[in-house]
Amino acid sequence: MSVTVRIPTILRTYTGGQAEVSAEGANLGEVIADLEKNHTGIAARVLDDQGRLRRFVNVYVNDDDVRFEQGLETATPEGGSVSIIPAVAGGA
Amino acid sequence: MAVQTVTTASASTTTSAASVDLGPATALSCRECGHRVPLGPVFACEECFGPLEIAYDFSSYEAGELRRRIEAGPSNIWRYAPLLPVPADVADKPNLNPGWTKLVKADNLARELGVTGGLYVKDDSGNPTHSFKDRVVAQALEAARAFGFTTLSCSSTGNLAGAVGAAAARAGFRSCVFIPHDLEQGKVVMAAVYGGELVGIDGNYDDVNRFCSELIGDPAGEGWGFVNVNLRPYYGEGSKTLAYEICEQLGWRLPDQLVIPIASGSQFTKIDKGLKELVQLGLVEDKPYKLFGAQAAGCSPVSVAYKAGHDVVRPQKPDTIAKSLAIGNPADGPYVLDIARRTGGAVEDVTDEEVVAGIRLLARTEGVFAETAGGVTVGVTRKLIENGLLDPSLTTVVLNTGDGLKTLDAVADQGLTATIRPSLESFREAGLG
Numbered sequence: 061m062s063v064t065v066r067i068p069t070i071l072r073t074y075t076g077g078q079a080e081v082s083a084e085g086a087n088l089g090e091v092i093a094d095l096e097k098n099h100t101g102i103a104a105r106v107l108d109d110q111g112r113l114r115r116f117v118n119v120y121v122n123d124d125d126v127r128f129e130q131g132l133e134t135a136t137p138e139g140g141s142v143s144i145i146p147a148v149a150g151g152a
Numbered sequence: 153m154a155v156q157t158v159t160t161a162s163a164s165t166t167t168s169a170a171s172v173d174l175g176p177a178t179a180l181s182c183r184e185c186g187h188r189v190p191l192g193p194v195f196a197c198e199e200c201f202g203p204l205e206i207a208y209d210f211s212s213y214e215a216g217e218l219r220r221r222i223e224a225g226p227s228n229i230w231r232y233a234p235l236l237p238v239p240a241d242v243a244d245k246p247n248l249n250p251g252w253t254k255l256v257k258a259d260n261l262a263r264e265l266g267v268t269g270g271l272y273v274k275d276d277s278g279n280p281t282h283s284f285k286d287r288v289v290a291q292a293l294e295a296a297r298a299f300g301f302t303t304l305s306c307s308s309t310g311n312l313a314g315a316v317g318a319a320a321a322r323a324g325f326r327s328c329v330f331i332p333h334d335l336e337q338g339k340v341v342m343a344a345v346y347g348g349e350l351v352g353i354d355g356n357y358d359d360v361n362r363f364c365s366e367l368i369g370d371p372a373g374e375g376w377g378f379v380n381v382n383l384r385p386y387y388g389e390g391s392k393t394l395a396y397e398i399c400e401q402l403g404w405r406l407p408d409q410l411v412i413p414i415a416s417g418s419q420f421t422k423i424d425k426g427l428k429e430l431v432q433l434g435l436v437e438d439k440p441y442k443l444f445g446a447q448a449a450g451c452s453p454v455s456v457a458y459k460a461g462h463d464v465v466r467p468q469k470p471d472t473i474a475k476s477l478a479i480g481n482p483a484d485g486p487y488v489l490d491i492a493r494r495t496g497g498a499v500e501d502v503t504d505e506e507v508v509a510g511i512r513l514l515a516r517t518e519g520v521f522a523e524t525a526g527g528v529t530v531g532v533t534r535k536l537i538e539n540g541l542l543d544p545s546l547t548t549v550v551l552n553t554g555d556g557l558k559t560l561d562a563v564a565d566q567g568l569t570a571t572i573r574p575s576l577e578s579f580r581e582a583g584l585g
Contacts, residue, residue, distance in 0.1 A: 079370070114200060116184070
């Protein structure tokens with residue numbers, strides 16, 4: 061499954077400045093593993109030492125927050141989009 | 153000054169970090185991992201995504217001299233300029249000059265609730281746009297000026313939209329703010345009247361926030377200062393002034409207990425930071441204090457996590473009349489949990505019916521008309537006393553962060569006591585005399 065991944069500004073040093081990259085994987089965990097293959101170092105920014113999503117990272121598959129779905133097991137349909145966004149925004 | 157584009161911590165700005173004058177602020181430091189970066193319009197740590205906070209150099213301050221300087225300062229938040237990320241001449245710049253709002257000694261409310269140790273309401277409806285948001289926006293505006301931005305923006309549940317619109321109007325900035333499309337009409341009008349662009353998003357606040365976070369990384373958002381996104385480290389510091397004012401108004405004394413509304417949780421964490429700074433600077437005597445968080449049951453991710461003993465917050469889909477607190481995915485939620493537990497406080501929530509009852513109780517007893525967030529704090533205060541978590545024999549401060557005129561719908565079922573003819577007979581017939 062090929063998806064488009066939107067990269068936040070603070071991770072673009074790993075993607076050569078690109079705001080969007082392509083990655084392969086049937087679920088979010090596989091997509092992040094594939095990102096790591098092509099953009100070494102990016103997985104350690106998004107995942108903690110136990111391999112879980114860091115608590116200040118929000119990830120959306122298409123428009124769904126993966127914390128409302130199956131986390132890293134959330135399916136990533138062909139042609140879909142993944143957005144990685146810092147969680148520390150907002151304050152009404 | 154040579155204007156150059158520098159990239160620090162992955163952020164582009166039109167002003168070099170070295171030229172930034174933000175008073176005692178020296179750097180940004182990650183609250184999670186301690187990684188430091190130069191002052192700039194960045195908000196998340198490039199190492200771990202943790203929130204960046206302002207690091208200060210207060211080493212030159214002597215307590216007595218600092219206290220005299222503050223007391224001689226203006227009757228607004230700039231009396232605390234030596235403790236904020238703002239230039240020394242901040243009071244001379246066009247700004248809304250918020251703060252120094254009333255600390256109401258709420259004796260009538262205390263009697264109703266059985267509080268004997270002194271009950272106070274910090275009434276921030278007295279700010280220029282009638283909510284505490286003027287405090288935080290004032291800080292963000294100074295950062296926006298320092299970093300060369302000309303457009304001020306935000307994601308908002310309403311109060312912030314008005315504060316940004318007004319501050320931008322005063323300072324001569326363009327403003328373009330984003331809100332959920334279904335906000336209370338009063339808040340929409342109070343944001344739109346300042347003449348900036350006001351954009352409704354078909355979604356809830358968390359959707360708006362996500363959109364703004366993406367816009368910031370897009371060329372379309374270049375040159376925009378989002379007060380609660382890329383200027384968030386500066387913005388948040390404005391909430392410290394609530395802690396400073398409460399203590400100064402109590403006679404340079406820490407309260408024993410504070411009840412604070414929780415939306416993103418930023419205000420809660422910054423009040424704690426402000427209290428700790430006053431102790432460290434020797435401006436107040438050190439003693440234990442307890443911080444209590446207040447949420448509406450229809451958006452209570454932090455309260456639910458607190459009660460379950462969790463240290464992470466599971467997001468919720470908000471459904472409450474307390475729209476200014478309707479953040480289902482609160483950025484500072486984990487820190488609220490840490491602080492509530494560390495100080496011996498708690499996080500509690502109340503139903504929408506209890507929110508309305510809280511609004512009416514405060515209005516009836518103290519003549520203070522609170523918005524729904526104030527109804528939440530009053531309702532939670534009552535509940536905390538009933539369940540034994542808040543000690544009524546201690547000095548307690550309850551925050552009202554906004555004006556009831558913004559959320560009239562919450563109490564709109566209340567109206568005329570009677571309609572009579574203009575005659576004494578009719579007056580008596582209605583049982584009024």
